[in-house]
Amino acid sequence: MDTKKQNELYESLISELRRGTIVMSVMSQLKAPQYGYSLVVLLEEKGIPVDAGTLYPLLRRLESQGLLESNWDVESAKPRKYYQLSDMGRDIYDRLCTHWYEMVDSMNAIIRDKDVK
Template sequence: MDTEEQQRLFKRTIQEMRRGNLVLAVLALLHERKYGYELLKEMNTLGFGLTQDTLYPMLRRLDEQKLIDSEWVVETTRPRKYYCINRNGEVLLENLKSEWKNQMERLERVIK
């Protein structure tokens, strides 16, 4: 396998790992009501490197799955859609956090 092929494989693997962590991160950050762009900026400040094309479909899906609540609020000149985790999302978040910790412990034992 040449270096270029290794790089492509590495990037794909990182994307898969990242995708699994994004739901956990989004739910955790929505403990306070935030509008989409505000959440996007916060996640990117934390190093997630997200785009609108990734975040907004995820927010719609989480809303459809009844894990977050959303509402349109008209502020100043344009409406903003605000999101906040609900009880269903909190239950899932706690389960995901627990599973994430378990997986990290198992990985630590393997990769030492």
């Protein structure tokens, strides 16, 4: 396989890995209310860049699933929709985190295991 194809394959695997973590990244930043674009900036600063085009529909989906709550702020010059975790969202986020730590431990173990051999 030529290098170009190899790189493409690698990229697609990486984006698959990322896709699985986007929801958790977003939820982690929504303990306090954020509007869409502030969240884009925030995530980018923290090294997890997410496209606005991906994030905005995702926020709506999480809201319709009941994980997030939203409020329109119409006081300021531009109308902004603020999202934050709902009670259920907070609960599920905590459980996801617990699961995440276990998964990371197991993954680390399994990867290192292979290195030893």
